[in-house]
Amino acid sequence: MRGQILGVDVRTGEGLLTGEDGVRYRFTPTDWADRGEPAKGLQVDFEPQENRALSIYPVPGATPPALATPVTPTRPANDRNKLVAALLAFFIGIFGVHRFYLGRTGSGIAMLVLTCTIVGMLISGPWAFIDMIRYLIMSDEEFEVRYRRR
Numbered sequence: 001m002r003g004q005i006l007g008v009d010v011r012t013g014e015g016l017l018t019g020e021d022g023v024r025y026r027f028t029p030t031d032w033a034d035r036g037e038p039a040k041g042l043q044v045d046f047e048p049q050e051n052r053a054l055s056i057y058p059v060p061g062a063t064p065p066a067l068a069t070p071v072t073p074t075r076p077a078n079d080r081n082k083l084v085a086a087l088l089a090f091f092i093g094i095f096g097v098h099r100f101y102l103g104r105t106g107s108g109i110a111m112l113v114l115t116c117t118i119v120g121m122l123i124s125g126p127w128a129f130i131d132m133i134r135y136l137i138m139s140d141e142e143f144e145v146r147y148r149r150r
Contacts, residue, residue: 001019001020001021001045001046001047001048002019002020002043002044002045002059003017003018003019003020003025003043003044003045003046003053004017004018004041004042004043004044005017005038005039005040005041005042005044006018006024006040007040008037008038008039008040012029013028013029013032013037014026014027014028014029015027015038017044017046017053017056019046019048019053021048023048023051024051025046025048025051025052025053026051026052026053027046027052027053027054027056031046031052031053031054031055031056032056033055033056033057034056034057034058036058038056042058043058043059044056044057044058044059045057045058045059079149080101080102080103080143080147080148080149082135082136082138082140082143082147083135084101085098085101085102085131085135085147086098086132086135086136088101089128089129089131089132089135090128090129090132093111093124093125093127093128093129093131093132094111094115094121094124094125094128095111095112095115095124096108096109096110096111096112096115096124096128098128098131098132098135099111099131102147103147103149111124111127111128
């Protein structure tokens with residue numbers, strides 16, 4: 001039977017195709033019987049078995065449609081730096097300054113209020129140290145997403 005690939009999970013290689021009978025069939029990488037990889041929109045020939053597609057081959061001469069280049073929205077550059085945040089957390093983090101720097105005003109106020117007592121210092125000190133470690137091991141992309149201005 002002939003059909004068209006609807007989509008493929010790039011992590012697992014599993015996919016879904018629709019047959020000319022209008023039924024959707026699932027497939028795994030082991031069902032792909034040709035060199036290369038399945039691509040969305042590719043015309044294929046396969047053997048249907050219940051809801052599975054087996055022995056999948058691309059139709060000779062069929063080429064996958066040209067994939068449009070994904071448009072990534074441009075967003076303003078992050079004016080916050082994770083190294084600056086880590087240094088603030090290390091040197092004066094007990095006062096929550098690093099939290100204010102990152103726009104986390106609520107937790108910055110909480111750390112500032114806690115610092116007014118001895119017991120609070122015992123809480124905000126390790127809190128600031130843990131924040132410093134988190135900032136240093138966090139990837140640049142994650143830091144950008146988590147702490148960019150909204």
